[in-house]
Amino acid sequence: MSESTNKNITKSFVDWFRSAAPYIHAHRGSTFIISIGGEAVQAPHFSNLIHDIALLNSLGIRIVLVYGIRPQIERRLKKRESRYVNGTRITDEIALCCVKAACGEVHTEIESLLSMGLSNSPSSYETIGTASGNFITARPVGVRDGVDYCYTGEIRRVDATAIRRRLDEDNIVLIPPIGYSPTGESFNLLTEEVASAVAIALGAAKWLYLIENEGIFDSTGQLVRQLTLLEALENAHYKRQISKSVLQACQNGVQRVQLVSRQTEGALLLELFTRDGIGTLISTNPFEHIRKATINDVGGVLALIQPLEEAGILVRRSREKLEMEIEHFTVQERDGMIIAGAALYPFVQEKMAELACLAVHSDYHGADRGGALLAFLEREAHQTGITQIFVLTTRTAHWFQERGFVAADLDSLPVKRRTLYNYQRNSKVFVKHLSTEP
Template sequence: MQNITEFVHWFRSAAPYINGFRGKTFVVAFGGEVVSDGQFVGLAHDINLLSSLGVRLVLVHGARPQVEAQMKERGAEMRYVQGMRVTDELALASVKEAVGIVRVEIEALLSLGLANTPMAGSDIRVAAGNFVTAKPIGVLDGVDLQHTGEVRRIHAEAIQKRLEDGEIVLLSPIGYSPTGEIFNLTLEDVAVHTAAALSADKLVFLMDADGVTGAKNKLISTLTVAEAQKLTERKRKTQDDLTYYLPAAVQACRLGVKRAHLISRYRDGALLAELFTRDGVGTLITPTPLETIRAATIDDVGGILNLIEPLEREGTLVRRSRELLEMEVDRFLVLESDGMIMGCVALYPFPEEKAAEMACLAVQPEFRRRGFGDRLLEAAQSLARKKRMKELFVLTTRAEHWFEERGFVETAPEALPRRKQVLYNFQRRSKVLRKVI
């Protein structure tokens, strides 16, 4: 029963994401290790689910381990310059063979429709083709990389047409030149330029680590592009795949991709957990801070009510009807995270006394230890100063210690502005705290 209750709670909390993702374009990129290590079986189930929810998907696969295996069989020498493979004729033959094998295996797994499996009833159609035009990198450090190339153009219109037809587009790390040459590309290069060309809503990289880690190896759940760029400089000394994927995520966001995610390929269901839970399981990189505080609009009334109604039921806040909230919504500031209202606060100025009441401060319970309350308090104080208020006061029945720790001092109801004194509820007996700002 507990598991059922938890599932229902999770499913309900995922509803805003399900509604928000319908019709959006996601690019999911993964190395050849995901296929060779058997992890694509679970990933195929999650891709099927996303597709059934109306997400437009482009998959970009790598083939490094498969290429290396083919080269060993052929006795070919593996040479690298600045981390890039020198692709001579023998290496190119290995690349074509390996990419073909990986692509066929991916298509086969996405075509499964067996009963009693997560793929039952699925009707996934996979589109592949020459969607990538490439050009040679040329000579680096005096070495000709030959058939190693980089993306010149992504044929976005052709890809969009396939997506509009309900197909999943599968891209390989090879590109073609107008002269008929074939080039070996990196999956990061293909993924970044594809996401940018499509103006994708999300670019997801599956990697060895859980995401980006900071002090004491703790996972960093969100980073701005600026923060990620600083970490990129530090990570260049390491040898893991983060050295490739983190700069690629930064580049994608700078090229207009709205969100980039770094998640573990080892964690079953990581793609779903990252996309459909508030905290995710990896690292999210965004062009601007994920949480923003802004003036509330009429469209935010429902989100504010969801926040304050539980606090009203327990008596922490005075009840406000929807009609009253709609009339006073211009008094509210909201803290928005990833399109959802996570906190709110209201400010009621009393210009005659140069004082303002801060009211209805509320934060989603699971986010109360993240400093959201402090950020809303600071925003309310800043707004009060802009309105030339000299003093901020609050009425509270349960949070007097929280406010005292932030510089508020308890005072008598008689110290309230006159118009507020008339409205003071002596049965509720709220404590009055004030702060000079």
């Protein structure tokens, strides 16, 4: 292997570890619900998925694994037709026996894989503990619209205290889609309803829902990376693709539900330890938002504008200068990272403001975040009585012209700003008149 290849591999690993390390730290001690369907259990690479779950546990993440068994039940019922009404199985006595047998099969398979621990690693000597129990109290669905659902049930209560006790002992808690009544009966439950109820009861930080497709898609067929709960509820196209259990979890304190394809190798690791993940995030609060900068953002803003300063697109700013002017900056934050920013310097007497230092991180070009940031600043300026925004630029004239800025003379600037004009840079002046509409 050549020296240049070794250097590339080293840099790739270092870059990856630096980007992943903050997430490793942030996730430690958090409680995650992971739900998988019975299809995942039958997949060729299921052992890799369980190994990744064991790895998450070794990193200090508290894991509750809720597993499904539908295909395993169907296999046992292949000689008789399964009955469904509105997507819900009618569980008679024979079907219930198959449910119990399927649970035992899948439970044993998961435990046997977890018993391998983190093989072929420095932690191979450590064992991965598992725990299960009668954590779910259920009741029968009963007779609805004249249909008797027999032993199909609905969740009545989750014993969160007992689950937390097992998690405190560093166990991975395994929960099947079965609930029990105080009279000793067993009921077949929907896996996603169990996962949702457990996530709500535990106040889980995340529910990682491994699904068959990639996530939620917009009307053009593009994968939607993130949605707020409000967006999911108000957009009929999105709402049709999201189960009621997911929406219920978000409405009851689970801040993030992440829909991830179980078909993707390493899906959990990619979703949890990369900033953008690979699936669809549904969150109660915006994953990405625009806000006023604070002194704590100085380092992030410096990292954002440094490449543009080095390219000569922006004028260099020292850390001291940025600290003194940080109150003029607005930033766009994505999961703790500053991905865009700009400054607005008002000239109150002339009712003008200078837009400066507009920058978008190179990894997030293409979604017009700069345009969104500009629109935010225009609204802010208008609310303070500003009627015109101007910008001095050497290389991005067309971008501003496409957004309503027009070329202007130096004399159109406030006197105080004209005295600071750098004739060596020879920047062009563009001005935008703000709408009089509020």
